[in-house]
Amino acid sequence: MIRMRTIEISVGAFMLAGIIALIFIAVRVSGVNLSQATGTYTLTARFHDVAGLRVRSKVSMAGVAIGRVAKIDVDSEYGEAIVTFEISDKVANLSADCGAQIQTEGILGGRYVSISQGADEKLLKDGDRIRNTQDAVVLENLIGEFLTRQGGGSNSDKGGS
Amino acid sequence: MLRLLRLLGQEALTRLGTLGRSAYVLFWTLYSLPRRGDLELLGKQLYQVGVLSLAIIVLSAFSIGAVLALQGYTQLAKIGAEQSVGLGVALVLLRELGPVVTGLLFAGRAGSAMTAEIGLMKTTDQLAGMEMMGVDPLHRVVAPRLWAGIVCLPVLTLIFNAVAIWAAGLVGVDWLGIDPGGFWSGMTDGVEMWEDVGKGMVKSGVFAFLISWIAVFEGYDALPTAEGIGNATTRTVVYSSVVVLAVDFVLTLVMYGEFK
Numbered sequence: 525m526i527r528m529r530t531i532e533i534s535v536g537a538f539m540l541a542g543i544i545a546l547i548f549i550a551v552r553v554s555g556v557n558l559s560q561a562t563g564t565y566t567l568t569a570r571f572h573d574v575a576g577l578r579v580r581s582k583v584s585m586a587g588v589a590i591g592r593v594a595k596i597d598v599d600s601e602y603g604e605a606i607v608t609f610e611i612s613d614k615v616a617n618l619s620a621d622c623g624a625q626i627q628t629e630g631i632l633g634g635r636y637v638s639i640s641q642g643a644d645e646k647l648l649k650d651g652d653r654i655r656n657t658q659d660a661v662v663l664e665n666l667i668g669e670f671l672t673r674q675g676g677g678s679n680s681d682k683g684g685s
Numbered sequence: 686m687l688r689l690l691r692l693l694g695q696e697a698l699t700r701l702g703t704l705g706r707s708a709y710v711l712f713w714t715l716y717s718l719p720r721r722g723d724l725e726l727l728g729k730q731l732y733q734v735g736v737l738s739l740a741i742i743v744l745s746a747f748s749i750g751a752v753l754a755l756q757g758y759t760q761l762a763k764i765g766a767e768q769s770v771g772l773g774v775a776l777v778l779l780r781e782l783g784p785v786v787t788g789l790l791f792a793g794r795a796g797s798a799m800t801a802e803i804g805l806m807k808t809t810d811q812l813a814g815m816e817m818m819g820v821d822p823l824h825r826v827v828a829p830r831l832w833a834g835i836v837c838l839p840v841l842t843l844i845f846n847a848v849a850i851w852a853a854g855l856v857g858v859d860w861l862g863i864d865p866g867g868f869w870s871g872m873t874d875g876v877e878m879w880e881d882v883g884k885g886m887v888k889s890g891v892f893a894f895l896i897s898w899i900a901v902f903e904g905y906d907a908l909p910t911a912e913g914i915g916n917a918t919t920r921t922v923v924y925s926s927v928v929v930l931a932v933d934f935v936l937t938l939v940m941y942g943e944f945k
Contacts, residue, residue: 528725531732538736542840545847553775553850554882555873580877589874 564610565650566594569624569637573659574605576635577626583609583637590615593637609637618654620646626660635660707902710823714831714901717824726825730833734795735840741794742787742841743848749786750849753777754857768867772875774853779876779885780941783846785933788892791838792925796900799830800921803904804914812905827901834897835890842889884940891932896925 574596583591591611599606611618621642628635639654648654757770803826806812812822850872857863876882900921907917 528728531728534736535728535731538731538739538837539840541739542843545840545843548847549779549843549850549882550878552869553779553872554876554878580880582874 563613564591565613565616567609567611567618567648567650567652567654569607569609569654569657570599570602570604571607571624571626571657571659572604573662574607574626574635575660575662576628577607577637577660578634581634581636583611583639585615585639585641590639607637616647618642618648619644620648620652621656622648622654623656623658624654625658628660628663703906706906707898710827710902710905711831711898713821714823714828717821717828720824723829726829727832730829731837733798734830734833735837738791738794738837738841739844741790742845745786745790746845746848747852749782750774750778750852751856753782753849754853754861758857758861758863767861767863768871770857770863771853771868771872774857775850775872775876776881778846778849778853779881781885781933781937783842783849784885784888784892785929787838787842787845787889788896788929789926791834791841791893792896792900792922792929795834795837796896796921796925797918799834799897799900800904800907800918801914803827803830803901804907804909804917807905807907808909808911808914810909823905827905831897831901834900835893838893838896839886839889842886846885887940888933888936891936892929895928895932899924899928 577593577596579593579596581593582589583593591609593607594610595608597606597608598604609624618639619642621644623640623642625638625640626635627638642656753774754770757773758767761767761770761773803812806822806826812826815822815825854865854868858865858868903917903921903924907913
């Protein structure tokens with residue numbers, strides 16, 4: 525029966541190795557934070573252009589992640605995008621006049637939403653809307669504008685001479 | 686012309702017959718209720734299939750993780766993005782390479798052994814003997830192997846992923862000198878528990894089921910000759926590998942595809 529005992533022990537060790545691997549992957553690799561199970565509340569905001577923003581993009585304040593983009597809808601009547609955020613309960617004191625701005629990580633990085641705190645005494649509650657929004661800077665548009673200005677300048681020079 | 690048609694028909698009927706028999710084996714294997722002493726049989730198979738596969742899985746995982754880090758580093762360092770090595774390696778492993786490579790290794794290491802073992806039992810009339818004694822060979826021989834395969838492959842995949850990512854960290858951070866902060870927290874930021882780890886494990890579970898099914902059925906259905914066992918073992922490895930790769934594509938399409 526010693527043989528059976530070794531088998532049982534090694535199978536147990538094997539399963540334990542699997543569990544340890546799962547914990548390693550969950551905590552170290554995917555960053556599951558057990559204490560973060562405090563829950564979230566949702567806020568919405570309207571933007572004219574959210575190009576590049578995706579569901580699960582980061583929402584941050586002063587560079588610290590405080591939530592995620594939960595949903596992106598389009599309001600075809602006004603031609604605007606309605607973005608729904610999930611904000612961690614830890615950041616429950618967003619003032620009513622806080623601002624949301626779409627920004628880019630580096631030049632080629634992904635888009636994220638940066639929230640800047642306001643000064644109003646009133647606080648945003650679950651389901652409220654952030655009114656003060658600023659769209660993404662679209663690099664292509666900037667380049668296009670720059671090029672047409674350059675071109676326009678030289679044209680007017682020609683016209684002048 | 687008519688002969689050709691007949692050949693085609695024969696071929697189709699043989700294939701269908703095989704498929705039917707395999708479904709029959711699967712159904713009665715899964716249907717057979719557990720009895721006393723089954724845990725002991727299962728334990729033995731878990732040892733054979735899981736514990737003894739551990740060495741090859743860990744070694745391969747280490748090499749693959751190290752190579753991924755090395756290749757990723759040399760390419761990404763050209764554009765100054767070597768910080769993304771960690772994230773890239775983790776996503777590649779968790780989503781694709783972990784389940785697929787573990788599945789292929791498992792088919793070669795454990796699947797072939799299952800087929801050969803069951804095939805030899807059949808050839809030496811052990812299965813027939815069991816039936817004479819009123820012991821259902823599907824219950825006694827096939828079921829423990831099937832379940833052991835289904836349980837072991839996902840566990841092996843987890844171990845594979847963990848070892849490979851650890852090896853990538855070893856090569857990337859400790860040897861090539863990638864900033865550990867960027868390496869590990871880039872990984873933590875980009876990897877999602879369900880989206881990446883969970884779906885990878887779903888793949889692994891499906892592969893486990895398919896490989897074990899193919900392995901036990903090919904053994905059970907093998908021609909009772911030396912050559913028959915050889916062919917069955919070959920078929921197990923070939924079919925399992927092809928099925929893993931093809932099903933991987935389908936699963937990726939269904940789970941990660943843009944259209945839903």
